[in-house]
Amino acid sequence: MSSQPEIDVHEELAGAAVTPLHKALGVLITLITLFDGYDTFNPAYVIHYVMQPWGLAPSQAGLLVSSGLVGFLFGAMGHGMVADRFGRRSTLLAGLWIVNVLTLLTALLATDFLSFCALRFLTGLGLGVLLPLGTTYINELAPQRLSNRFSLWGVTLGWSLGGVAAGLVGVFLTPQYGWQILYFVGALSIPLTLVVHAVLPESPKFLAAHGRIDELRSLLSRLRPERRAVYQSGAFRVAGKSARQNTIAALLAPRYRRVSLTIWVTAFLSLFAIFGLTGWIPTVMLKRGETFAASFGFGALMQATSFFGGLALAMLADRGFASTPRLLGGWWAVGGLAVGALVFVNGHGFNLAIVAIAGFCIIGAQHVLNNFTANSYETGFRASGVGMELGVGRVGAILGPYVIGLLQQATGGPEAVFWAIGGAAIVAALAIGSFMLQANTTEVGVAPAE
Template sequence: MSSGAEVDIHEELAGAAVTPLHKTLGVLITLITLFDGYDTFNPAYVIQYVKQPWGLSPSQAGFLVSSGLIGFLFGAMGHGMVADRYGRRKTLLAGLWIVNVLTLLTAMFATTYASFCGFRFLTGLGLGVLLPLGTTYINELAPQRVSNSFSLWGVTFGWSLGGVVAGLVGVFLTPTYGWQILYFVGTMSIPLTLAVHAVLPESPKFLAARGRLEELRALMSRLRPERRAVYATAVFRTTERTAPKNTIAALLAPRYRRVSLTIWVTAFLTLFAIFGLVGWIPSVMIQRGESFASGFSYGALMQATSFIGGLTLATLADHGFAATPRLLGAWWIIGGIAVGTLLFVNSHAFNFAIVAIAGFFVIGAQHVLNNFTANSYETGFRASGVGMELGVGRVGGILGPYVIGLLQQVTGGPAAVFWAIGGSAIIAGLVIGSLSMQGKSAQASVAPAE
């Protein structure tokens, strides 16, 4: 074997055409993140049904959303170390089975506030695996020239579509079948998990980093069939280290420290805004005079426009990785200002337009931040990097629905929703935009490690 050609795994993947296998794996990740998005956002449609029977205050109602995010925090921060050591595939499947089982248990046995929050926390442990690891997997697979767009279609489309489906189930099925139908529909992820077992291979970059050459040769021959003969005897070269024992220390090493801290602060602020927005916007719009169906439809609207906004931003980012922080900053500042205008105007057409804009800019930019994070680290701790970004961000996501509910409780009205969300988005835009103000040396530090 040593007489074979030497090939660099990163160059091979970066220069590949988008093959049917790329598309198949992209569809699988899309479906996985669809159920992630669906399960993440459906508690917003439970609030209206249980707040009176369970005697909930606004802050307690907000915790219905936050409880799952607490589990997500632990899942996202802990899964990266597991995935970087034992593989993307095994860890992803474990997360799926956690979500499958706990979703079914929620539908059948969550009859009180405490039991619902308990089941949501445990479900969140699995959800904390799906989105960050799906992002990592796609970024280790996609050709470099289309990595942002491929990630948006492979991860964000599914996540956004899941939020839309949650809204549609909330509007059309919960009035007849109760809020439990949200979770019975969610168990449709079980057949998907069986398909993932059968079809999903391990990440090629992980295989290369672990020296699993026979599996790597077979997979690369499917990803680039025109080079099958080369791979049969090739020596695969990678410049990366194996996973460090302390991945957190690696993320805070001098090369990555500023980027990591900036990403974490940004994610905290943006997910505070995003989960405050999606958790409360249906109820708040009903308070502002919208009908039940109209109020619930705003959640679906935001998810639909978030994909369009994310895809637009990703297309721009694909033309220049170093410009991504500036683009992200602009997206969040525009979105934050738009949300703030809801303080001054209340009409159906205006509400509709601003919620669509908020989804386009505020939520849409988050998807590109996830991809920017994945591209900022080496394979050996990339999953940990994305997991930490979303884990720290979920602290903001946990606080968003709860704190905004508490602010409404204290102030006696929904205005606090728009102050808190708009302000957080604007500050996040300024923070991430600061990366582009450091000059060429800063741009070099955030360039892909590969």
């Protein structure tokens, strides 16, 4: 009896050259996360227009940002179990349609505080799917030597560009068309969803884990056409059945407990700082004497520099997975110290420099943490692991804008804001830097047919 070639799906994907299909799927995920980032950050540019007409206190205004993040929390924490069971593709499409419909309804129906918050909560359910699942999908597809950089170009670039786009629409279009234009522009994701439905394949590792071998052979042949003949004659040993067990319990089992808890604490503090700062930066900078255009532009600047900060960190992290926690800690520490410096110095040039550093370090580190999380779990728990990281982190994101609003209401000035945000980033640095995390990854295996 002749033996058939042994094929390891993980090794095949990890050792692949970057093909046109890799690039096309990377661009598609970039566009998806662009709209995710755009819709996540645009409430910051609504606050200026509705505080007085709707009679909102600063703490209530913070809920305009936080309400969508509450929905994001439930979407992020719940989608992983769905995606691990029913597939990345169908779950991603469901999230896109939720965002499409609710974004358009926000522009048409949000006429007061309660209706806006309710619609943002429902939109957040879809937003909570797009970023973590996009991260999982691109991570499962990426060649190993380019893992972090591929994720940065495929996920972070889109999310950062979305944040920049929200700032640009806020600066240039809202004065003429009102805050609703932010959501009419966001509804342009509808044509993208039709394209995604037509061309996005299922994740190859999900196909392997669920025994969909014919689809797997076809997709691998497109990703590595030089090995098409091997895939047609080879036999795959399908693993991953553990994905059907209680995924939350698995993430807290002895194998992953230390990694999971450390990542969750760090994500909570990081996203508290990020959304506390991005949600209020236009309003706070107006109070510090900046012009309207400059104040709204700070948000776009922060998102732009976050991509380059994440890319620089990813290039360093790709040299050695074990060093990633210390690198992340360094990034958050520098960002936290920079934000704290705003307590003592105020000036346009200084404000620009600090906001750029905050985006580069604090948001840039969060982008790499997402990919680090994906690499820390086996395939069957990967979507759940990233979803839980971003879900727990979103508790911090929800509290960030609200707590910052309360601090402004209590103190009347921005100094306490900078202390809180800078302090959260520094504690995040200590949390991730104090642990030598060891990823336990067991990929889909293969064996010859018996």
